[in-house]
Amino acid sequence: xxxxxxxxxxxxxxxxxxxxxxxxxxxxxxxxxxxxxxxxxxxxxxxxxxxxxxxxxxxxxxxxxxxxxxxxxxxxxxxxxxxxxxxxxxxxxxxxxxxxxxxxxxxxxxxxxxxxxxxxxxxxxxxxxxxxxxxxxxxxxxxxxxxxxxxxxxxxxxxxxxxxxxxxxxxxxxxxxxxxxxxxxxxxxxxxxxxxxxxxxxxxxxxxxxxxxxxxxxxxxxxxxxxxxxxxxxxxxxxxxxxxxxxx
Amino acid sequence: xxxxxxxxxxxxxxxxxxxxxxxxxxxxxxxxxxxxxxxxxxxxxxxxxxxxxxxxxxxxxxxxxxxxxxxxxxxxxxxxxxxxxxxxxxxxxxxxxxxxxxxxxxxxxxxxxxxxxxxxxxxxxxxxxxxxxxxxxxxxxxxxxxxxxxxxxxxxxxxxxxxxxxxxxxxxxxxxxxxxxxxxxxxxxxxxxxxxxxxxxxxxxxxxxxxxxxxxxxxxxxxxxxxxxxxxxxxxxxxxxxxxxxxxxxxxxxxxxxxxxxxxxxxxxxxxxxxxx
Numbered sequence: 001x002x003x004x005x006x007x008x009x010x011x012x013x014x015x016x017x018x019x020x021x022x023x024x025x026x027x028x029x030x031x032x033x034x035x036x037x038x039x040x041x042x043x044x045x046x047x048x049x050x051x052x053x054x055x056x057x058x059x060x061x062x063x064x065x066x067x068x069x070x071x072x073x074x075x076x077x078x079x080x081x082x083x084x085x086x087x088x089x090x091x092x093x094x095x096x097x098x099x100x101x102x103x104x105x106x107x108x109x110x111x112x113x114x115x116x117x118x119x120x121x122x123x124x125x126x127x128x129x130x131x132x133x134x135x136x137x138x139x140x141x142x143x144x145x146x147x148x149x150x151x152x153x154x155x156x157x158x159x160x161x162x163x164x165x166x167x168x169x170x171x172x173x174x175x176x177x178x179x180x181x182x183x184x185x186x187x188x189x190x191x192x193x194x195x196x197x198x199x200x201x202x203x204x205x206x207x208x209x210x211x212x213x214x215x216x217x218x219x220x221x222x223x224x225x226x227x228x229x230x231x232x233x234x235x236x237x238x239x240x241x242x243x244x245x246x247x248x
Numbered sequence: 249x250x251x252x253x254x255x256x257x258x259x260x261x262x263x264x265x266x267x268x269x270x271x272x273x274x275x276x277x278x279x280x281x282x283x284x285x286x287x288x289x290x291x292x293x294x295x296x297x298x299x300x301x302x303x304x305x306x307x308x309x310x311x312x313x314x315x316x317x318x319x320x321x322x323x324x325x326x327x328x329x330x331x332x333x334x335x336x337x338x339x340x341x342x343x344x345x346x347x348x349x350x351x352x353x354x355x356x357x358x359x360x361x362x363x364x365x366x367x368x369x370x371x372x373x374x375x376x377x378x379x380x381x382x383x384x385x386x387x388x389x390x391x392x393x394x395x396x397x398x399x400x401x402x403x404x405x406x407x408x409x410x411x412x413x414x415x416x417x418x419x420x421x422x423x424x425x426x427x428x429x430x431x432x433x434x435x436x437x438x439x440x441x442x443x444x445x446x447x448x449x450x451x452x453x454x455x456x457x458x459x460x461x462x463x464x465x466x467x468x469x470x471x472x473x474x475x476x477x478x479x480x481x482x483x484x485x486x487x488x489x490x491x492x493x494x495x496x497x498x499x500x501x502x503x504x505x506x507x508x509x510x511x512x513x514x515x516x517x518x519x520x521x522x523x524x525x
Contacts, residue, residue: 039432039433039434039435040403040432041402140289169288169289169459170288170459170460170461170499170502170503171288171498171499171502171515171516172288173502174502174503174504174513174514174515174516175513175515177504177513178512178513178515181510181512182512196432196433197433198433198506199503199504199505199506199508200504202504202505202506202507202508203504203505203508203510203513204504225506225507226506226507227507237434238433238434239506241433241434241436241437242433242506
């Protein structure tokens with residue numbers, strides 16, 4: 001469904017070229033959940049941003065359903081939506097939840113009905129009474145649910161998840177991951193998920209790509225990860241440093 | 249030997265809707281060991297750490313039956329004497345280097361400020377000490393870091409600089425508030441082993457505040473689990489997996505594990521009597 005072919009992203013920082021992503025290729029099948037894992041600066045989020053047209057592509061191609069992506073068009077927005085890392089920064093502080101959720105519908109000329117907004121809130125496990133609240137009246141976990149609800153308003157088939165739970169407490173993370181799993185099952189969504197937490201990626205994804213310094217290091221299946229059957233040193237370092245391995 | 253003993257600590261904030269208790273009757277004692285305090289956001293763990301240094305601004309109030317550090321009751325101590333303890337005897341490492349280093353001061357100047365002001369060292373001597381401190385936290389090129397601005401450092405480097413800064417006066421007690429949560433896992437492991445080494449070689453007491461149970465269980469000797477401003481369970485870190493309290497168990501079970509089942513993660517049950525007011 002998503003094909004990324006030798007993608008390179010280069011930023012021009014004050015005359016100095018920064019190669020954030022170099023020749024990364026991956027494919028994600030329909031209704032599959034694919035994970036990108038690596039340290040900060042490894043280029044994993046940049047790949048998601050490149051898909052959405054938020055990062056300058058300097059080489060390679062991104063195709064969805066065999067067609068080159070046309071980001072920042074309405075057709076694209078109906079197909080692909082993104083959930084960002086920080087729920088404190090990704091919701092407009094002066095817009096009510098109602099306005100946040102109805103804005104995508106208005107842009108796409110769809111009818112905004114009371115029922116539709118309330119259904120969207122119910123789907124992500126929030127009470128309908130939250131409709132006229134502002135983001136600052138919500139906790140981090142509740143905000144992230146609103147961000148997920150907003151991403152689902154146009155009924156996309158693909159969700160790009162950029163560290164959706166790393167700003168949340170462990171217990172709230174569990175609830176949010178459960179919500180995402182349930183939504184994927186009931187709506188047949190395709191996930192491309194980024195995280196630095198190997199345990200979270202393992203819980204959510206079928207296949208994993210380990211990245212470092214903008215390059216793909218190793219592709220792993222879920223089984224290979226569980227058995228610790230990685231072949232590169234870096235993937236092994238990440239695996240041994242992963243928090244849940246520390247329990248012994 | 250007991251380094252710090254806290255009895256019935258309470259932190260209250262007077263708000264428009266009445267007083268809010270962020271910490272409600274916390275008691276613990278600490279020797280020259282590593283004590284972990286774990287809990288979710290809002291559990292009062294940071295407030296407990298800050299209270300020891302009396303770093304809570306009005307309208308917040310700190311009350312305790314006693315808070316004895318090395319024979320002195322911190323509760324009744326006049327502010328000038330409290331200032332003499334801060335940094336020199338009790339130091340604190342804050343969560344995020346991005347917000348805790350002064351962005352308009354070079355790293356070296358910040359590192360040596362205390363040495364020059366407090367200990368009256370010459371700029372030259374302070375510099376030698378600061379460079380040695382940077383080396384102690386395994387910064388490869390101390391000279392470069394010394395002359396760098398905070399924004400030129402990565403998160404892991406910034407965090408090491410903060411640890412170095414706190415360790416220069418060789419405190420007896422170090423309070424580390426989420427010292428690694430802004431860091432990548434591989435860097436996190438490095439910073440922890442640096443802290444661990446320092447605790448062992450210098451015989452410091454350490455209060456390690458974190459929301460990450462797994463990290464605390466590996467790194468600390470003893471763990472306090474906090475919920476809504478109270479300590480719900482205290483246990484040796486190695487027994488964490490056998491925790492009795494349902495809240496501790498809930499916190500442990502809701503974490504995904506590599507190779508774990510794909511079933512929904514158990515959510516924390518807050519309906520029990522212990523979770524009520």
